[in-house]
Amino acid sequence: MQKKISDDLSTTAVHSRGREAVAPRTVPALTIVSHPQPQRIGERRLLSEMIAASGRTASLSRNAPDFARPGSVLALPLGDPFISRKPVQFEPGARGGVRVLVPEDATGVRVAGQPLVGCREFSAEELSAGVPLELAERVVLLLHHASSAPETGPGDLGMVGQGEGVRRVREDVVRVADLDVPVLIRGETGSGKELVARAIHQHSKRRNGPFISVNLGALSKELVSAELFGARKGAYTGAAGDREGFFRAAHGGTLFLDEVGEAPPEVQVALLRVLETGEVFPVGGSTPVRVDVRLLTATDANLEERIRQGHFKAPLLHRLAGFEIQVPPLRERREDIGPLFMYFARQELETTGEAQRLSSSDPRAEPWLPASLAVRLVRYAWPGNIRQLRNVARQLVIGSRGLPHLRVDARLEQELDAAAAAVPGQTVSTRAPSAPPSASSEEPESADDKAARRKPSDVGEQELLEALRASSWDLKATADRLGIPRSSVYVLIDKSSLIRTARDLSPEEISRCYQECQGDLDQMVRKLEVSKRALQRRVRELGLGAD
Structure with a gap:
């Protein structure tokens, strides 16, 4: 018993x-x-x-x-x-x-x-x-x-928490830390991907070498190649001297590239070359420079979807993902x-x-x-x-x-x-539990009670999409309409192949839509079909000045 x-x-x-x-x-x-x-x-x-x-x-x-x-x-x-x-x-x-x-x-x-x-x-x-x-x-x-x-298992590795999700991350870090393979760390923004990268470095053979962290999304597109691979004097306007570049700065250690999904096409080609040959070509240079760097990357984007859209190269994903770690939200x-x-x-x-x-x-x-x-x-x-x-x-x-x-x-x-x-x-x-509750003591259920107990797994992708549209992409209203927790709406959107999130939108697409809609955020939401709050945050990040 x-x-x-x-x-x-x-x-x-x-x-x-x-x-x-x-x-x-x-x-x-x-x-x-x-x-x-x-x-x-x-x-x-x-x-x-x-x-x-x-x-x-x-x-x-x-x-x-x-x-x-x-x-x-x-x-x-x-x-x-x-x-x-x-x-x-x-x-x-x-x-x-x-x-x-x-x-x-x-x-x-x-x-x-x-x-x-x-x-x-x-x-x-x-x-x-x-x-x-x-x-x-x-x-x-x-x-x-x-x-x-x-x-x-291993110690906390600098990560707070004992939940099953973070325990799996710690175990993955220990499995891959002493190997020199590239690691792709996936997870939502703010979930701690850089902390995972630092844990890998600190428990690797390169722990005494440098750890260089770079956010590709924050680099100027005109200078990103020079920032990563270095540049020769006079290679571009303002290049008054040789630039070392992040790859050479991380020689003998680890280079962590966050938001790798934002890498421009020419940088993707160069990254693939580095992973295959261990050599970088400085901008304006004609001679390759050998580097000994372990590459760790992270993204909150759906790279497979970006590949289907032609924005990311499949061979690069295969090389970056020598091992994948999923950081739970x-x-x-x-x-x-x-x-x-x-x-x-x-x-x-x-x-x-x-x-x-x-x-x-x-x-x-x-x-x-x-x-x-x-x-x-x-x-x-x-x-x-x-x-x-x-x-x-x-x-x-x-x-x-x-x-x-x-x-x-x-x-x-x-x-x-x-x-x-x-x-x-x-x-x-509602009676005192002195004896096991029987079927006759159950209260009648209202329609709202039944809706509140609905399983998110019963909600299909098309139903979710229709509920989002009917609720003007308000996630709380969508959850109420479907009768599921709001947190489950986030999970269903993340799993859906039909629905994008605001973080999947490129800056160019947002800027173009902002101009076409003359800054009307509600009109942009209907056109782009993403959460209004998340889109508003992206618009502000891009400095487009929406309230």
């Missing part, structure tokens, strides 16, 4: 882009996101371990079970005196889901700001996205999937949001001289990271990923300087709420 329940609470996850991979078995887990003692954020407990101890259901109270940071031997119960001794219960749900049962006189539990009364069931898909549970308005736990494998590793936020907050507090705020040992203290704010952070879609989280942490810490706990202003609160995931879970029963 005990083995059957543990199996019911487990699911196998397979996630790979570009190659077959079988992930370790994953099981439901609880991770601390907010606590009166901030140093405890990130501690975790697997539900399968809790069930193994009881043999029936998993129980959670102030005194049990013990939570520990992955890989640590130190474990403690939640210990908050405002949490009841009467436990909240967890039991297997349908098809790998989990039911949460709250007795009438147990600790108050809220899900996305809504009280959880009686029994609510969360699907396996909702667990994969992460379900924030707020206890007594003080402690926030994230109910999610985690690997059942013990922490026996932050919305796919929500269990890491708490530790990442605290990491950035600690950095900011050290600059303001208030780092002692994160060392509280009083379980009765008011949480420095309020539970309501922690829930907002976990539910937000984070389109800007880790870079955006770091900026939000800085804004909150500076805006709360001198206060006993973080304070969120109305504008930021509205922004976080606007892109929040849908409220997860299906109410099974």
